[in-house]
Amino acid sequence: xxxxxxxxxxxxxxxxxxARRRGRPPRTESADTRDSILTAAREEFSERGYEKxxxxxxxxxxxxxxxxxxxxxxxxxxxxxAAITQSFGPALDAPKAIEEGPLDGVGERLARFFFGVWENxxxxxxxxxxxxxxxxxxxxxxxxxxxxATQVLRRIAGRLDLPDAELRAELAAAQLVGTxxxxxxxxxxxxxxxxxxxxxxxxxxxxxxxxxxx
Numbered sequence: 001x002x003x004x005x006x007x008x009x010x011x012x013x014x015x016x017x018x019a020r021r022r023g024r025p026p027r028t029e030s031a032d033t034r035d036s037i038l039t040a041a042r043e044e045f046s047e048r049g050y051e052k053x054x055x056x057x058x059x060x061x062x063x064x065x066x067x068x069x070x071x072x073x074x075x076x077x078x079x080x081x082a083a084i085t086q087s088f089g090p091a092l093d094a095p096k097a098i099e100e101g102p103l104d105g106v107g108e109r110l111a112r113f114f115f116g117v118w119e120n121x122x123x124x125x126x127x128x129x130x131x132x133x134x135x136x137x138x139x140x141x142x143x144x145x146x147x148x149a150t151q152v153l154r155r156i157a158g159r160l161d162l163p164d165a166e167l168r169a170e171l172a173a174a175q176l177v178g179t180x181x182x183x184x185x186x187x188x189x190x191x192x193x194x195x196x197x198x199x200x201x202x203x204x205x206x207x208x209x210x211x212x213x214x
Contacts, residue, residue: 038086045084087130107210111176111204118180152173162212168210179203
């Protein structure tokens with residue numbers, strides 16, 4: 001009786017049941033594989049930052065071959081963009097804050113929405129990873145700028161029938177993002193421990209002025 005394993009059985013190194021999947025998965029597995037890669041990418045970028053994260057490391061964390069990462073997303077920059085677009089999803093709803101009421105209250109609505117996203121631990125963690133990567137690597141920063149500019153600022157500006165709408169939207173965003181950097185990333189006191197309602201009350205008139213002031 002032969003001692004050889006049945007045809008198709010892999011017993012060499014890295015071919016056990018926990019070996020990474022090589023090649024393109026069946027169509028029915030594609031969505032799950034893509035989601036697994038994105039989840040692994042967010043965790044890797046969060047823990048290691050952009051520069052120290054590699055496609056090979058993402059693939060290993062996702063349990064797939066690196067060829068699959070390239071197949072679904074392309075380069076590391078493209079993986080990063082896909083991962084942060086998904087993580088940044090809640091913040092992409094910011095323009096809706098303008099639509100939900102009259103322009104004379106948009107500053108408070110936008111500030112409340114923005115800090116609501118940051119105060120939620122589930123959405124704060126991926127945002128921190130995005131910001132930390134963006135401030136330490138120019139490639140990551142370029143991706144971040146592109147997403148913020150095209151999907152947030154221009155959409156907000158498009159709802160303002162006022163002169164210099166894009167500049168107004170950028171100044172409002174700078175006020176909010178700068179405060180978030182000091183509070184959540186650098187953790188400057190007493191701002192880091194201040195009541196969010198106090199912050200919103202002080203920032204809302206400033207944001208309002210940028211968006212609709214003279």
